[in-house]
Every structure is written in C-alpha cells, then in structure tokens.
Amino acid sequence: MQSNWINQYDNWTTAKAAKQLLRLFHSNANKLLSKDSYDFLLQTLKDTQTGQKSIRGQLPTETIIAHKTGHSGKNNTGLTGALNDIGIVYMPDGSYFYLSVFVSNSMESTEESQVIIAEIASLAYDYFRAK
Numbered sequence: 001m002q003s004n005w006i007n008q009y010d011n012w013t014t015a016k017a018a019k020q021l022l023r024l025f026h027s028n029a030n031k032l033l034s035k036d037s038y039d040f041l042l043q044t045l046k047d048t049q050t051g052q053k054s055i056r057g058q059l060p061t062e063t064i065i066a067h068k069t070g071h072s073g074k075n076n077t078g079l080t081g082a083l084n085d086i087g088i089v090y091m092p093d094g095s096y097f098y099l100s101v102f103v104s105n106s107m108e109s110t111e112e113s114q115v116i117i118a119e120i121a122s123l124a125y126d127y128f129r130a131k
Helices: 005-010 015-027 035-046 112-128
Strands: 063-072 081-092 096-106
Touching: 005 081, 015 035, 015 081, 015 096, 035 063, 081 112, 096 112
Parallel strands: none
Antiparallel strands: 063 081, 081 096
C-alpha cells in the first residue's frame, strides 16, 4: 500500500461496516473461528500498543479495549489519507460497546486526529456509562 499513495483508496471500508465486523467477530456467530483462534485474536487486540492516544487516549487507564489502528501516513502535501481506530470498549459493569472512528483525507496533524478520535471515544464512554 505504501509503494503508491493512491493504492490506499482501493483498500477501504466504512465505519459502519467495520463496526459490523467487530460485532461479528466478538459474537463469533456460527463459530467462524475456533475457540483457540478467537481467544488468540481477542487477546492480540486487547494487547495492541499502537493508538495509545486514539480510542484509549481519554478513557480511564484501567479500561480494557480490544482495538485495531490504521494509519496511512502523510503524503508530500501533508494530507493524511487515513488515521483510524476501531475497537470494543469494555465498561466497568461488564457491558461493552463497539466504536469505529475514521479520520480521512485530513490536513490535521496526527496528534489532532488522535484527539478527535479520543474525544469521540470519551463521549461514547460517558454516554454508555450513564445508561
């Protein structure tokens, strides 16, 4: 994907479809994955170290998040094609919610894009915590 900037535009999804994929994975409906594969993938997503300032950025430090980040980098004009984070956020009461945030075709700095994602995650967390 990195060899030609335009290639990334052939490899895309929507935030809604990403959330649906998270839900399908998390429920492991129809046993699409073996228990070992499911457990391995879920633990890998929980152990993700990238995106510490994105979904995780403004949430309580003890919050468990199973997530996957994506970042295109910037082109020579400073455009970020994509900076994304999708995940399952586990609440203190054992409930959870799915979140998919895609920042695309942005001239914002990487740091500002991460703040955008973190603020959306924080608002969602507060909303579900209040329920």
